[in-house]
Amino acid sequence: MTAAGNHQASRSGRRLERAGIRDVAAAAGVSITTVSDALNGKGRLPDATRRHVREVANRLGYRPSAAARTLRTGRSGLIGLTVTTYGEEPFTFTEFAYFAEMARAATSAALARGYALVILPASSRHDVWSNVALDGTVVIDPSDHDPVVADLVRQGIPVVSDGRPAGNLPVHAWVDNDHEQAVLGILDHLADSGARRIGLLTGTSTDTYTRLSTTAYLNWCERVGQEPVYEAYPAHDPCAGAVAADRLLARPDRPDAVYGLFDPNGTDLLAAARRYGLRVPEDLLLVCCSERAAYATTEPPISTLSLKPGRIGTAVVQLLIDAIEGVGAGRPVAQVMPTDLIVRASSQRRSTRTTVSPPRSPEND
Amino acid sequence: MTAAGNHQASRSGRRLERAGIRDVAAAAGVSITTVSDALNGKGRLPDATRRHVREVANRLGYRPSAAARTLRTGRSGLIGLTVTTYGEEPFTFTEFAYFAEMARAATSAALARGYALVILPASSRHDVWSNVALDGTVVIDPSDHDPVVADLVRQGIPVVSDGRPAGNLPVHAWVDNDHEQAVLGILDHLADSGARRIGLLTGTSTDTYTRLSTTAYLNWCERVGQEPVYEAYPAHDPCAGAVAADRLLARPDRPDAVYGLFDPNGTDLLAAARRYGLRVPEDLLLVCCSERAAYATTEPPISTLSLKPGRIGTAVVQLLIDAIEGVGAGRPVAQVMPTDLIVRASSQRRSTRTTVSPPRSPEND
DNA sequence: CGCATATGCAGAAACGTCACTGCATCCCGG
DNA sequence: CCGGGATGCAGTGACGTTTCTGCATATGCG
Numbered sequence: 001m002t003a004a005g006n007h008q009a010s011r012s013g014r015r016l017e018r019a020g021i022r023d024v025a026a027a028a029g030v031s032i033t034t035v036s037d038a039l040n041g042k043g044r045l046p047d048a049t050r051r052h053v054r055e056v057a058n059r060l061g062y063r064p065s066a067a068a069r070t071l072r073t074g075r076s077g078l079i080g081l082t083v084t085t086y087g088e089e090p091f092t093f094t095e096f097a098y099f100a101e102m103a104r105a106a107t108s109a110a111l112a113r114g115y116a117l118v119i120l121p122a123s124s125r126h127d128v129w130s131n132v133a134l135d136g137t138v139v140i141d142p143s144d145h146d147p148v149v150a151d152l153v154r155q156g157i158p159v160v161s162d163g164r165p166a167g168n169l170p171v172h173a174w175v176d177n178d179h180e181q182a183v184l185g186i187l188d189h190l191a192d193s194g195a196r197r198i199g200l201l202t203g204t205s206t207d208t209y210t211r212l213s214t215t216a217y218l219n220w221c222e223r224v225g226q227e228p229v230y231e232a233y234p235a236h237d238p239c240a241g242a243v244a245a246d247r248l249l250a251r252p253d254r255p256d257a258v259y260g261l262f263d264p265n266g267t268d269l270l271a272a273a274r275r276y277g278l279r280v281p282e283d284l285l286l287v288c289c290s291e292r293a294a295y296a297t298t299e300p301p302i303s304t305l306s307l308k309p310g311r312i313g314t315a316v317v318q319l320l321i322d323a324i325e326g327v328g329a330g331r332p333v334a335q336v337m338p339t340d341l342i343v344r345a346s347s348q349r350r351s352t353r354t355t356v357s358p359p360r361s362p363e364n365d
Numbered sequence: 366m367t368a369a370g371n372h373q374a375s376r377s378g379r380r381l382e383r384a385g386i387r388d389v390a391a392a393a394g395v396s397i398t399t400v401s402d403a404l405n406g407k408g409r410l411p412d413a414t415r416r417h418v419r420e421v422a423n424r425l426g427y428r429p430s431a432a433a434r435t436l437r438t439g440r441s442g443l444i445g446l447t448v449t450t451y452g453e454e455p456f457t458f459t460e461f462a463y464f465a466e467m468a469r470a471a472t473s474a475a476l477a478r479g480y481a482l483v484i485l486p487a488s489s490r491h492d493v494w495s496n497v498a499l500d501g502t503v504v505i506d507p508s509d510h511d512p513v514v515a516d517l518v519r520q521g522i523p524v525v526s527d528g529r530p531a532g533n534l535p536v537h538a539w540v541d542n543d544h545e546q547a548v549l550g551i552l553d554h555l556a557d558s559g560a561r562r563i564g565l566l567t568g569t570s571t572d573t574y575t576r577l578s579t580t581a582y583l584n585w586c587e588r589v590g591q592e593p594v595y596e597a598y599p600a601h602d603p604c605a606g607a608v609a610a611d612r613l614l615a616r617p618d619r620p621d622a623v624y625g626l627f628d629p630n631g632t633d634l635l636a637a638a639r640r641y642g643l644r645v646p647e648d649l650l651l652v653c654c655s656e657r658a659a660y661a662t663t664e665p666p667i668s669t670l671s672l673k674p675g676r677i678g679t680a681v682v683q684l685l686i687d688a689i690e691g692v693g694a695g696r697p698v699a700q701v702m703p704t705d706l707i708v709r710a711s712s713q714r715r716s717t718r719t720t721v722s723p724p725r726s727p728e729n730d
Numbered sequence: 731c732g733c734a735t736a737t738g739c740a741g742a743a744a745c746g747t748c749a750c751t752g753c754a755t756c757c758c759g760g
Numbered sequence: 761c762c763g764g765g766a767t768g769c770a771g772t773g774a775c776g777t778t779t780c781t782g783c784a785t786a787t788g789c790g
Binding site for chain 1: 775776777778779
Binding site: 387398408429 | 745746747748749
């Protein structure tokens with residue numbers, strides 16, 4: 001009898017999968033165009049029609065096909081989160097806390113702007129990469145001439161990196177901490193706490209983080225007239241850190257304070273100090289760079305430098321979505337973020353007055 | 366005018382974005398069908414043609430449009446990873462280690478079978494959920510009558526849950542640990558180590574994990590004829606755990622061994638023990654359920670029950686992809702996984718030659 | 731009253747791919 | 761020499777949206 005009945009008949013032969021926009025149009029007695037416009041708030045439609053269509057769509061449980069929409073509009077609402085891989089597994093456990101927090105913040109930030117995150121390890125099979133329609137990608141710590149990044153950029157897909165891009169990767173923007181400033185702050189803090197000779201536990205790799213931090217340390221030493229005391233080890237090897245910590249404290253010119261650039265250095269140094277009968281913080285001041293909440297409850301609690309991965313994750317995503325939506329003029333953007341020094345017992349000597357920022361609980365912000 | 370010439374002409378006016386399948390067909394002098402077949406290994410084509418097409422496609426940097434393929438085939442190669450949210454943020458920090466490890470394993474497993482993972486917090490705006498074409502979803506610890514899950518199932522999208530589905534959520538499969546067995550194993554282990562009265566630190570919420578673990582404890586108590594000694598607290602509140610740990614050790618019927626169901630219980634109990642002057646493990650045996658590597662380096666190291674989130678993540682993804690690809694007959698599948706008890710100094714009384722206890726600083730805590 | 735403009739909607743062409751159908755060959759046995 | 765089955769490809773819809781264009785009516789204005 002009605003047009004709706006007619007349409008229903010014409011589709012009755014098909015299997016009754018999900019309702020499409022056609023079904024909604026038929027049920028509402030309007031055209032496909034009108035449904036699309038009503039649901040997307042476009043076109044010139046009186047509110048009555050809009051409401052009616054919405055109501056019918058709702059009743060039919062209509063969900064627009066994401067694939068069709070993506071194909072038509074060229075936007076998927078998906079952004080990639082590329083994480084460097086060591087061996088077969090994405091992200092090594094030494095970066096767990098940093099990555100987890102960064103991903104959490106990035107997810108929230110993306111969601112707030114209507115995007116979802118896809119986890120895509122850099123070493124993924126190529127077919128997986130090309131099988132997902134990305135509006136853009138975040139890459140964490142891209143290596144010198146990352147082929148994946150280059151490929152993406154060539155396809156015109158915006159890429160924003162966490163960490164200064166090495167080589168001259170053509171990323172659209174990057175975010176990084178102010179590593180020089182961070183190191184200088186720590187060294188000053190240690191000196192304020194009474195340190196006379198500050199050592200550094202650093203890495204052998206040439207990534208930007210290691211390089212910037214180490215040169216900042218060397219510059220500081222030169223400025224204050226201290227002989228540099230440091231040990232470098234391959235940071236990706238978890239056992240090497242313990243050995244390097246031991247070597248550092250075994251030296252004849254043993255430092256009375258140490259800053260460790262990597263997450264496990266705190267426990268490694270603590271263990272080494274114990275072996276040599278050094279009390280922390282009385283005989284040895286300790287700071288390391290880590291996001292681990294557990295350092296708040298070691299004996300003694302260890303001061304840490306937090307890179308604030310949450311802030312980084314948020315910033316990276318904002319920049320990426322800006323690039324996707326064409327907000328930023330399209331020129332590369334660099335954003336340097338401050339770090340947080342969380343001062344705990346391991347870097348404070350009772351004798352000296354409390355300095356710098358007050359101890360802060362790790363779960364804040 | 367040939368079809369190829371026609372196409373070329375019709376596309377000459379457009380901006381030269383990415384190469385499409387048409388461009389490849391034109392450049393290779395074959396039809397679209399042939400290109401598709403050659404690249405996907407279908408159809409009847411001699412190897413020479415196949416190679417030629419592949420070579421041309423490569424030269425043009427052709428990448429098939431994921432959106433078009435998804436629309437056509439009905440497969441996106443994307444699976445959702447839904448994580449419960451507390452407040453605005455996905456996953457609370459008490460579940461960090463578990464989630465990170467689980468996600469890592471799930472990502473690897475998915476990738477190995479050609480799928481990518483999309484992080485989708487359960488509380489996401491509905492439009493984000495419906496804007497991404499998912500082949501299936503993993504839900505972690507779904508709540509009783511999760512509307513999102515119900516909606517997905519209604520759309521015919523496979524859902525597999527990590528943790529027994531509460532209520533009767535119509536998931537296609539689930540994976541969970543054998544929590545009863547785990548608790549019994551721990552209690553036996555503690556009893557073996559000489560515990561006479563074992564206490565439990567548990568939660569007030571009614572989720573399956575808490576419920577199963579607690580009843581397993583109560584059953585064990587009844588079997589061996591011990592009066593239950595436990596404190597329950599709201600597990601999502603980080604401070605409440607410390608208070609509960611304190612209460613447990615303050616009781617007149619103080620236990621000489623405690624199992625804590627939640628991640629922070631180890632440090633909480635350790636701190637409480639210190640306050641009451643109890644030595645671990647001499648006066649108090651300790652085990653808690655956690656994935657934190659840091660428990661290996663506390664003073665003393667604390668025995669932990671690992672739920673093996675990696676195994677869970679892998680299993681969940683395998684089950685999901687099986688369901689997507691129609692491998693499993695389509696009937697619900699349940700899979701119960703064993704746990705790992707990692708025995709450290711905190712729960713062993715015999716071999717007390719664990720680590721050297723450092724000279725305690727009298728003024729600190 | 732007539733013309734211009736606004737309003738409400740419908741038609742149809744994409745978006746880029748895959749899969750079904752079908753048309754030529756070619757080969758081979760009878 | 762002919763019929764039938766391989767073989768190698770090309771045409772042609774869909775898939776389910778969005779969006780551009782356009783056609784009717786209403787509405788305003790001189």
